[in-house]
Amino acid sequence: MSRTAADVEERASASPAPTGPPARGEPPASPASRHRTDAAPVRRPRVALTPYALLVPATVVVVLAVGYPLVWQIVTSMQSFGLAQQFGKPAPFVGLENYVALFSDPYTWIVVGRSLLFCAACAVLTMVVGMLLALLMTAVHAWVRITLQIGLLLAWAMPVIAAMTVWNWVFDWRNGILNWLLTGVGLDFDGHNWLQEPLSFFGVATIVVVWMSVPFVAFSLYAGLTQVPGEMLEAAQVDGATPWQRFRDIILPTIRPVVGIVALLQVIWDLRVFSQIKLLQDRGSIAGETNVLGTYIYQLGIGSSDFAMASAMSVFVLLLTVAISWAYVRHLLKEDEER
Amino acid sequence: MTATETRRMAVRSRGGAGARTGIRTDRRPFRPGRLALSALGVVIALVWVFPVYWMLNSSFLDQQTLDAKTPTWTPFGGSIDNFVGILTSGTFFRSLGVSVLIAVVTVTVCLLFAFLAALAISRFRFRGRKAFVIAVLLVQMLPAEGLFIAQYKLVGVSGVNPILGVSILYIAAVVPFTIWMLRGFVAGVPVELEEAAMVDGLSRTQAFMRITFPLLAPGLVASGVYAFLQAWNEFTVALVILQDPNQQTLPLWLRGFIQQSASHAIDWGEVMAASTLVAVPVIVFFVFVQGRMTSGLVSGAVKG
Numbered sequence: 001m002s003r004t005a006a007d008v009e010e011r012a013s014a015s016p017a018p019t020g021p022p023a024r025g026e027p028p029a030s031p032a033s034r035h036r037t038d039a040a041p042v043r044r045p046r047v048a049l050t051p052y053a054l055l056v057p058a059t060v061v062v063v064l065a066v067g068y069p070l071v072w073q074i075v076t077s078m079q080s081f082g083l084a085q086q087f088g089k090p091a092p093f094v095g096l097e098n099y100v101a102l103f104s105d106p107y108t109w110i111v112v113g114r115s116l117l118f119c120a121a122c123a124v125l126t127m128v129v130g131m132l133l134a135l136l137m138t139a140v141h142a143w144v145r146i147t148l149q150i151g152l153l154l155a156w157a158m159p160v161i162a163a164m165t166v167w168n169w170v171f172d173w174r175n176g177i178l179n180w181l182l183t184g185v186g187l188d189f190d191g192h193n194w195l196q197e198p199l200s201f202f203g204v205a206t207i208v209v210v211w212m213s214v215p216f217v218a219f220s221l222y223a224g225l226t227q228v229p230g231e232m233l234e235a236a237q238v239d240g241a242t243p244w245q246r247f248r249d250i251i252l253p254t255i256r257p258v259v260g261i262v263a264l265l266q267v268i269w270d271l272r273v274f275s276q277i278k279l280l281q282d283r284g285s286i287a288g289e290t291n292v293l294g295t296y297i298y299q300l301g302i303g304s305s306d307f308a309m310a311s312a313m314s315v316f317v318l319l320l321t322v323a324i325s326w327a328y329v330r331h332l333l334k335e336d337e338e339r
Numbered sequence: 340m341t342a343t344e345t346r347r348m349a350v351r352s353r354g355g356a357g358a359r360t361g362i363r364t365d366r367r368p369f370r371p372g373r374l375a376l377s378a379l380g381v382v383i384a385l386v387w388v389f390p391v392y393w394m395l396n397s398s399f400l401d402q403q404t405l406d407a408k409t410p411t412w413t414p415f416g417g418s419i420d421n422f423v424g425i426l427t428s429g430t431f432f433r434s435l436g437v438s439v440l441i442a443v444v445t446v447t448v449c450l451l452f453a454f455l456a457a458l459a460i461s462r463f464r465f466r467g468r469k470a471f472v473i474a475v476l477l478v479q480m481l482p483a484e485g486l487f488i489a490q491y492k493l494v495g496v497s498g499v500n501p502i503l504g505v506s507i508l509y510i511a512a513v514v515p516f517t518i519w520m521l522r523g524f525v526a527g528v529p530v531e532l533e534e535a536a537m538v539d540g541l542s543r544t545q546a547f548m549r550i551t552f553p554l555l556a557p558g559l560v561a562s563g564v565y566a567f568l569q570a571w572n573e574f575t576v577a578l579v580i581l582q583d584p585n586q587q588t589l590p591l592w593l594r595g596f597i598q599q600s601a602s603h604a605i606d607w608g609e610v611m612a613a614s615t616l617v618a619v620p621v622i623v624f625f626v627f628v629q630g631r632m633t634s635g636l637v638s639g640a641v642k643g
Contacts (some may be wrong), residue, residue, distance in 0.1 A: 054459035055471060057452040057512050065511030066478055069489035076489070136380055140373065151384030154391045157625035159572040161590040162618035166394040168597055169607050177393065177410050211387070272482035273576040276423040282597050294575070296485035302579060310488040317484040323481035328398035332476050332519070333469075 070318075071312045081308035084308070089306070098312040108296075108313075115271060115292040118202055122209045122273075123266040129210060130217025130262070135247075137222045149219070154216035164279040169210045195280055198289040208276055213266060218261050224255035264328050266323065274298070293317050341405065343351035348579035371523065392556065398422070398610035407605050421612035438571060441502060441588060445509040445570040446563050453514050453562065462530070479515035483575045491579045501580050505588075508576050513566045520565065524558025525551070564628040571621060589617045 077098055079091035102108050133152070148301045158166075170177050173193040182189035195201050228251050236246050252259070274294030280285050287299060297317065301310030397405060399417030411417075425431050456475075460468055494504035514637070528551045536546035574590045581587055596610040 008437055037371065041600040047619070048465070051459040051463035051468070052463040054455040054463075056516060058456040059471075061452060061507065062449075062474075062478055065490070065508050066486065069486050069493055070481075072493060073486070073489040076492075103484045133383065136376060136383070140377045140380045144377040146385045148380045151386075151388040153626055154622060155387045157618075158391060159590065159618055159621045161574055161593050162571070162614040162621075163390065165593060165597060165610060166390045169397065169611065170390060170393060172607070174604075175410075175431075175607070180408075180410055212392070272484050274484045279594065279597065280576075282594065294482075297484060297488060298407065298579070302491065307488060307492060314485045314488055318481060321482055321485060322481060323479065324629040325477070325633060327463065329473065329476040329480065333473065336472055336522075 015052075017039065023262065026273060040201075044066055053219055073314055076307055077311035077315050079308050081306055098308050101314075102309060102312050102316075111291050111293060111296045114202075118205070118273070119267060119270040122206055122213070122270040125206065125210045125265065126213040126260075126262050126266050126270075130214045131212065131221055131259075133218040134221035134225055137218070152218055155211060158212075160212070160275045161279070163212060164276060166206070167204070167211075168279070168283055195283050195285045197300035198285075201280065201285050201290050205273075205280055207274055209270060209273060212276075213269070215312075217262050217266065220258055224258035225251065228254045261328065261331060264324070268324055268328070272317070272321065273332050351374055354486050362603055391618075391622075398615045399612075400441050400608050402608055403604050407486045409553045421608045422616070424609060425613055425616065430592060431613070433536060434587050434589045437502060437581075437586055438589040441506050441509065442567050442570040444506040445513060448506075449513050449566045450559060450563050452510070453517035454522050454559065456514075456518045457525050460518070461522045461525040475518050475638050479519065483512065483537045483573075487576055488580045490576065494580050501583065502586055505577060505580050506570075509570045509573060510579070512573075512576075513569045517562045517566055519560055520562045521555075524555050524562075527558075528554045535617050565622050568621060568628070 001085055025314060059188060076091070078093060079085075080093055080094045080097070081091050084243065085091045133148065137148060140148075155163075171194045173179065173191055179189045179192055180193075182192075194204050232250055236250055241249070272294060277290065277292050277295050281295065282291055287295065291299060293313070294317075297310050297313045301305050359449060396412070398421055399414035399419065400411055401418070401420060404411050404417070456471075458502045459465075460475075490508055492510075494501060497504070499507075532550050532554075533543070533546040536550050537543060541549065572590065573588075574594075577588045577591055578594075581591060584595075593610075593613055596605065596613055
């Protein structure tokens with residue numbers, strides 16, 4: 001990662017001399033090629049430096065605030081960081097020992113498994129609900145659709161912290177509205193604490209995360225659905241295709257690109273979920289039983305100042321994210337090339 | 340599918356066409372029970388918006404009302420005491436100041452840097468361009484959760500003011516996606532416009548400033564709002580780095596209310612009022628910029 005960023009910078013500083021002609025190397029200004037990509041021919045030679053100069057500020061700030069911490073983290077993850085180091089002693093290099101220790105600890109695997117499971121549950125639920133809502137939007141009157149869109153938009157706009165505060169209130173064991181409702185329909189939930197049991201804790205977390213994520217999915221998928229050719233659907237209907245068949249054989253293939261991207265983003269976002277879990281933990285549940293990747297790193301690093309272990313865990317999370325994100329990055333890159 | 344079935348479907352669909360004239364233009368994939376579906380749609384909208392409503396509602400009610408056995412569903416008869424209490428306590432404005440400062444710095448610097456970079460990648464072809472674009476996209480995906488330990492440590496060691504430190508971290512976190520967003524806007528302005536102006540005797544820079552720049556205003560506004568929302572809502576990095584209560588941003592300030600609750604009963608009316616104060620400006624901004632952000636995230640997947 002940092003290597004890529006560094007590469008860019010290296011090239012940026014090394015480039016002026018060899019990069020005289022535009023990289024695309026097109027013959028100078030043929031009048032026929034009035035394509036945007038041919039902006040190059042118009043410029044004078046000295047402009048060759050300009051693009052690199054334009055990239056410098058953004059590159060510097062990213063290298064400083066992301067690249068450098070990244071390198072520090074990788075280095076630290078291979079050092080031994082004990083009490084002495086907290087008082088300024090240099091940390092000895094231990095190679096991959098931290099990683100070995102980390103991954104031979106069953107608790108790490110519990111946290112990883114928990115995160116993956118939680119991520120999968122949230123992503124699948126969000127996609128299913130989002131898809132159903134998008135389909136619903138296409139099937140109802142415009143005013144119903146707009147009502148639905150306004151409702152979703154307001155939920156989506158809520159800052160995570162404000163949303164978590166409200167959900168904590170809704171699930172509050174003493175006076176929360178949920179316990180009142182459930183008790184009202186004859187179930188005994190008076191004074192039930194939803195955040196005590198890990199399973200119910202994650203049930204709450206799932207509801208909250210799905211509630212937050214569905215609007216984006218529903219809006220994106222709805223935008224995709226408006227592109228499905230209506231004639232084709234009618235033709236299929238005339239031929240007797242059931243709604244499910246129309247969905248599976250016409251709608252889904254048409255909107256597959258959107259579905260893929262949106263699903264991928266959900267997985268990426270749900271895997272890195274931190275604020276929601278942390279803010280639910282604040283309400284007094286046992287952190288050890290509810291940690292996910294993010295909160296575990298927090299606990300290792302900020303809680304017990306074991307920066308080496310926290311770094312090792314962070315590096316693992318970063319690798320995992322980059323691996324999952326790669327498909328998304330490739331998609332956007334293709335987009336860039338098509339322009 | 341047998342022939343009779345097909346025919347039956349065809350007849351049904353044709354027979355109904357007169358009564359449902361809207362269908363064809365609206366391209367609806369499903370038709371049964373429109374009324375039931377509409378009702379369902381409204382119910383779902385209400386369910387989704389409920390927490391937002393509940394926040395607003397509770398923010399006007401006093402603790403006694405909220406502690407009562409039966410909930411109060413409307414804010415009528417409530418008061419703005421909760422808001423008054425918060426606005427006069429002082430801590431709100433202190434955190435507001437920190438949040439505004441960080442957001443303003445982040446938006447300004449981020450827009451400037453991202454604009455320059457977006458210009459480079461959408462108006463020039465140069466060696467290393469693709470590597471830069473890949474780097475932008477990859478950095479954008481890096482989660483704060485995978486970096487905050489190092490950032491915490493380095494801000495601490497470097498001795499910079501934590502507020503400045505957080506601002507720099509936010510700029511770096513937001514700049515990649517902003518570049519990506521702005522790149523689309525810059526590329527959307529045809530370079531021919533500039534070329535025409537250059538034929539008329541303007542320099543390249545002049546042509547850009549006079550012709551292209553004004554056309555980019557909507558893009559800059561949208562990107563600016565995006566950067567603002569990121570900085571305003573950010574929780575993780577702030578939690579780790581801004582540990583001094585005098586330097587807390589609004590999300591941390593709001594968290595303080597919940598945190599107390601582990602030890603003693605919590606005044607939910609006040610907390611909801613605090614939450615409302617944090618959320619309302621964001622909701623307004625967000626509704627304004629939502630379309631642009633969505634299309635940036637899934638760009639290309641939906642052809643407009």
